[in-house]
Amino acid sequence: xxxxxxxxxxxxxxxxxxxxxxxxxxxxxxxxxxxxxxxxxxxxxxxxxxxxxxxxxxxxxxxxxxxxxxxxxxxxxxxxxxxxxxxxxxxxxxxxxxxxxxxxxxxxxxxxxxxxxxxxxxxxxxxxxxxxxxxxxxxxxxxx
Numbered sequence: 001x002x003x004x005x006x007x008x009x010x011x012x013x014x015x016x017x018x019x020x021x022x023x024x025x026x027x028x029x030x031x032x033x034x035x036x037x038x039x040x041x042x043x044x045x046x047x048x049x050x051x052x053x054x055x056x057x058x059x060x061x062x063x064x065x066x067x068x069x070x071x072x073x074x075x076x077x078x079x080x081x082x083x084x085x086x087x088x089x090x091x092x093x094x095x096x097x098x099x100x101x102x103x104x105x106x107x108x109x110x111x112x113x114x115x116x117x118x119x120x121x122x123x124x125x126x127x128x129x130x131x132x133x134x135x136x137x138x139x140x141x142x143x144x
Contacts, residue, residue: 010076011038017055017071019063027071028052031082038075040136046115047073050132051082053108057130058086075136079117083131085124 013034017023032048035041051071058069063086070085112119116132 010074012075013073015071016068019059019065019067019069021059024052024055024059027055031071031073034073034075035080038080040075040080043080043134043136046134047080047082050112050115050134051084053111054082054084054130054132057108058084061088063087078136080134080136081131082134083129085127085129087127 011034013030015027015030017027028048028051031051032044035044035047051073055069055071063069067087069087070083072081072083072085074081074083112132115134117135119130119132122129122131
């Protein structure tokens with residue numbers, strides 16, 4: 001399912017993807033293109049990287065076979081939000097310190113924390129949504 005809605009107060013896009021790794025770059029490119037289409041080329045790269053990290057975490061820790069995951073992108077005022085919803089609400093993300101010599105994984109949420117002005121997790125009836133926000137300039141209304 002793909003859809004775009006433009007409201008007087010911002011932009012919104014949502015796409016549901018099958019839980020396969022080939023959808024990571026597909027969704028990443030879509031997020032970057034939307035940031036550019038909505039006039040915020042300056043954050044397109046960071047938005048794409050945030051999407052990539054959130055989606056990878058969803059695929060590794062939150063997806064189930066034959067259950068879709070959702071990527072939503074919102075632009076409201078000076079805030080661009082990337083949100084990824086997966087079906088496993090019991091697996092909440094937590095940043096951790098990866099061993100630089102032995103751990104192949106464990107750095108994604110550190111990247112999210114470094115790039116995003118804010119990020120968080122919202123529980124759902126089924127699953128969870130992990131989101132990250134970027135300031136696009138001006139008064140974003142983001143708390144530190």
